Amino acid sequence: MSIQQNQRRIPFVDLAAQYDSIAPEVDEAIARVLRGADFILGADVAAFEREFADYCEIEHAVGVDSGTSALELALRAFNIGPGDEVITQANTFVATVFAIAYTGATPVLVDVDPSTYNMDPELLEKAITPRTKAIMPVHLYGQPADMDPIMEIARRYGLIVIEDACQAHGARYKDRRVGTFGHAAAFSFYPAKNLGAYGDGGMVVTADAQVADAVRLLGNYGQREKYHHLQSGFNRRLDTLQAAVMRIKLRHLDEWNAARRRHAERYSEVLPESVVIPSVPSYAEPVWHLYVIRVPQRDAMRAALAERGIATGIHYPIPIHLQPACRNLGYERGAFPVTEAVAEQILSLPMYPEMSNDAIDYVASAIRDVLEREQPAPGLARTAD
């Protein structure tokens, strides 16, 4: 039976397909935790911390309940708070900025490089003031930020660097894992991330034993020993159940990231010329959390792809400084022209390890079809309003 074009469905991600590929192992691990009734800071948490630290090629890892908590507790471990400024990029997920604000510090935004969508180191230096305490570069879309100039600036001004690696598990910058450049780094295990839990989870990694210990205390009511509270703290622990699942998934991460890389390379080969494809600097070994293109008349393209059964995303449609929740940061429209311009054109294509080549080709030909039939020639298209 032949399948009609309009019956085809390409999801944006397919977490059920991933579960199918590892179901027996995962079911066994979950059953083991349930039978052991070891739900809070159980043996799997410590084991996963050790295994994730080894994977990241760093000394310490501390499990927490989300990537947002990982960012916030890493900042707090350095006593960053009211009166301090923390510089991050305007193009990121809002959690980067919220985590800074939770500590009482002031988030300061800088624009991104139009070819990598990551922090522009030249703009970073211009944003430094006497109150600046830390820099939070983001390895957005799984693409490593340009860490050498960022670390050089941090050293020169004596600033802490906390990497937001929430989208970049396993990515490398000049052969070194992201998360090992700054004083600490945060990972998220939100289900759709490259390494995702079946719920929320996160991790702080650091080479500094004191920082790891500070995060551990902050995330567990300030106690090292039950009911002995050395300081005030929060409940931000990683569930044993999630840790047990993640130990299984971590063993597959390299193979999944390799599949994402193959898919990205195929997209870049088969997409029409007029589409702006992601550029990969020579320093970068990205892990393709997202495959983000730029097209004129993006919203029309997105709707036309949806009609053809193709789900897409926009990361992110409204820049941080234009969000009502961030009005208090005091930025006007026009403050970050690159972020604002790309927000009108970026489109995230379906990307998950289990995707078939055939699905990628279908997406590419649908985009070609839309560009040729439903839009004016790209050279004539208006790029922004």
Ligand SMILES: *Cc1c(COP(=O)(O)O)cnc(C)c1O
């Ligand atoms: C997902 C994400 C976070 C937050 O992680 P959660 O686990 O959802 O709290 C922070 N920063 C970036 C860039 C992210 O993609």
